Amino acid sequence: MARKPELMPGTLDMLILRTLARAPLHGYGIALSIKRLSDDVLTVEEGSLYPALQRLLVQGWVKAEWKKTETNRRARYYSLTVAGRKQLGLELSQFEQMIAAIGRVLQDADA
Amino acid sequence: MARKPELMPGTLDMLILRTLARAPLHGYGIALSIKRLSDDVLTVEEGSLYPALQRLLVQGWVKAEWKKTETNRRARYYSLTVAGRKQLGLELSQFEQMIAAIGRVLQDADA
DNA sequence: TCCTATCCATAGATAGTCTATATATACGCC
DNA sequence: GGCGTATATATAGACTATCTATGGATAGGA
Structure with missing residues (x-):
């Protein structure tokens, strides 16, 4: 994280799964959604996004379908599978647990 | 992170700096402290800890000194430098900002 | 016509973590 | 005296995930 942690x-897989849990979206839309919801704090680079989507496809957590966008452009829409929804729940709970643990370490009180 | 994210x-550098902000400690003690404060959720492996301490030394955020432990064993005690305390503040604020941003993305409300 | 935003994707560099290994000693127990 | 466990430091190599950089294509507005 030394340089510029975007x-x-x-956490990327979890963020993608959570975004797709709202509605199916194409890759570019996923990146935009995360960027906007996070008030530009989180930026998903293409070199991170597409490999991540490949991972999720291979693991069966999302499925993909080529469609036309509202603006008549070809795009690949990703959506959550049942397994993906389950995986999202798992990752969310692990994330919460880890954040809570980090919070305890960052506290002032000594052991 | 697919397998077993300890x-x-x-976040490791931040956790180490935060731990040393309480009191100087040797490497083994840092690992124990983080493990205990996190209720065993966070485990710092040696192969992560010592490279991290080297990084922190090189960057001038901590300094080291060989001493005897209470149990009469030789150990290398690390302590925060002024720059390290400043760095800790920076990392804490970036972390908080990022966690808040992730929280917004994980929310239910749409954009 | 040109420029920007939209859209997909990969190769290679970089960084940070984990696994495995090596070394050494204090201390309690049998 | 010998053994096991906890204490203590450190490195090499594997692995994984991210970022940088690049390439291509098209819709729509200026």
């Missing part, structure tokens, strides 16, 4: 490593 | 990548 993301917290390890 | 830590959230990118």
Whole structure:
């Protein structure tokens, strides 16, 4: 993270799954959604996004379908599978647990 | 992170600096402190800890000194430098900002 | 016509973590 | 005296995920 962490490593898959849980979206739309919801704090680079989507496809957590966008452009729409929704729940709970643990370490009180 | 994330990548330096802000400690003690404060959720492996301490030394955020422990064993005690305390503040604020941003993305409300 | 935003994707560099290994000693127990 | 466990430092190599850089294509507005 020394230079410019646009993301917290390890959270991208969870963020994508959470975004797709709202509605199916194409890759570019996922990146925009995350950027906007985070008030520009989180930026998903293409070199992170597409490999991540490939991972999620391979693991069966999302499925993809080529469609036309509202503006008549070809795009690949991703949506959550049942397994993906389950995985999202798992990642969310692990994330919460880890954040809570980090919070305890960052506290002032000594052991 | 697919397998067994003992830590959230990118947070280790911050956790070490925060631990040393309480009191100087040797490496083994830092690992124990983080493990205990986090209720065993966070485990700092040696292969992560010592490279991290080297990074922090090189960047001048901590300094080291060989001493005897209370149990009469030789150990290298690390302590925060002024620059390290400043760096800790920076990392804490960036972390808070990022966690808040992730929280917004994970929310239910749409954009 | 040109420029910007939209859209997909990959190759290679970089960084940070984990696994495995090596070394060494204090201390309690049998 | 010998053994096991906890204490203590450190490195090499594997692995994974991210970022940088690049390439291509098209819709629509200026």
